[in-house]
Amino acid sequence: MYAVKTFNAIAQVGLDTFTDDFTINQTDEPDAYLIRSVNLLKADFPESLKTIVRAGAGVNNVPLGRATEQGIAVFNTPGSNANAVKELVISLMIATARNLFAAHDYSDEHTEADVSQRTEKDKTKFNGTELAGKRIAVIGLGNVGSLVANAALALGMKVIGYDPYLSANAAWRINNRVKRVDSIKKAVKGADFVTVHVPKNNETIGLLATKEISEMKDGVVLFNYSRIGIVDNQSVVKAMRSQKISHYCTDFGEPIIADQPNITITPHIGGSTIEAESNGAVQGANTVMDYLENGDTTNCVNLPNMQVPFETTYRVTVIHQNVPNMVGQISTQIATRGINIENMSNAAKEKVAYTIIDVDGLQEDNQSALIATLESIKEVYRVRVIKHK
Known part of the structure; x- marks a missing residue:
């Protein structure tokens, strides 16, 4: 079960897009923020927060550098208000x-x-x-x-x-x-x-x-x-x-x-139509679900855009600095725990990189230890383990 917290008025059609695996506005320590124009530049983010999705084009109301260092993926919804x-x-x-x-x-x-x-x-x-x-x-x-x-x-x-x-x-x-x-x-x-x-x-x-x-x-x-x-x-x-x-x-x-x-x-009404707000809310909701459930980063503004087929039981995602030997360190730590890597994808965006690893042989009781080991690498910002639905 994932938790989402919304800011501003998010169109109901977008909120209705979420599946039963998501709760809306039931906690102040959510996995995701779904926002519009709220100013988050000086906001303190809970440790639980994994993604911020802006139902709109601009993200100048989000502190991208600080979000990245906290391992938070930031998305927008390009094209939703274009018409x-x-x-x-x-x-x-x-x-x-x-x-x-x-x-x-x-x-x-x-x-x-x-x-x-x-x-x-x-x-x-x-x-x-x-x-x-x-x-x-x-x-x-x-x-x-x-x-x-x-x-x-x-x-x-x-x-x-x-x-x-x-x-x-x-x-x-x-x-x-x-x-x-x-x-x-x-x-x-x-x-x-x-x-x-x-x-x-x-x-x-x-x-x-x-x-x-x-x-x-x-x-x-x-x-x-x-x-x-x-x-x-x-x-x-x-x-x-x-x-x-x-x-x-x-x-x-x-x-x-x-x-x-x-x-x-005009008072910043370019994208202010009923249709555009609905489009942004639906696209934003789908973005939240795709990232939390699959690790997809399509339309991410602070991570490289990646969409990798999820075909194993578990997926490990790592947000880290774009420096030499990161993939080697990550794969070594996984291998030493007897976990088989079925598929690995890596891409970079300026100083930040994102690695997706699909694995077999990972036991649920070993997940926390694996996350702790990978996050002990000083260049790593955040590690997630996702179970395939």
Whole structure:
């Protein structure tokens, strides 16, 4: 039996996904946390905690380094809210192209008796443009960016994509009419719209700033529905004063862009749809179960992604530092106890490695001793023994 503790409002359809082998919110010492936006950066984790799963894309609310050192696998649910973000970006693209925000403000201010005659006279002030034939640069072609690119193509737009880290799986999702280039400069050159969809990390903070914005055409419309800081807001405000940017839409407010004309700020609602929350909850629940019951690390953000068929009675998983001779030490300790290794898989992610060992000959009363022996290796963070269902 495994215990799960939830934070925030997790959609009931996700909680209903758990099998009878899992209890929900019945202890403060659970095996898993299933979370959304709760800030865990300063939280103390119980020793029982083996995994934290974020029902959403970002994990900037989780202390990844500390979690890794405590042997806690951290996951997200990429793609679960991708369609929601795509639809919001497309709707805002249409709204800015057709000047809907200014048109609404005008209509709200003019409700007098002669409104029909007056609006017929004034409506040309709000003449917009159509998206068909316009050029859009999509920076980042992952779960969200690929959907935006394909949707823009369906609207008759010319789509230029840039993503130096594009995975093979993501590449299959992208329409072959999306023109891919090898630099941001080439992507934004001549674009009427620029939208960014990349994860936030040390390489992407300030990804679009003064230099990159200077390469854009005058009057460009810019979108940031990734994370705050990926687009430098100070550079945006400066560019709007010179009319380099005609409109900026973002999901992340900041004082410098507050109360600015032609800046539309939505309150972090990109992924906030009923469907997206349900998708994330279901995917999150399945992730918790796959990790606790099988040791699978698909979509893990602090361990290498591994999915190995579980065909023996017991599986030993080891989270450890990525240093020489770890596999040798682990296998030696198992062999000296007369336990036969049927299959062993190992992979690394930067400074962390993960080893999965399927074994025969392991007795239940010897499990604790084996775990203690392996965890006595100073480079080992956590050892688990999983029994095949």
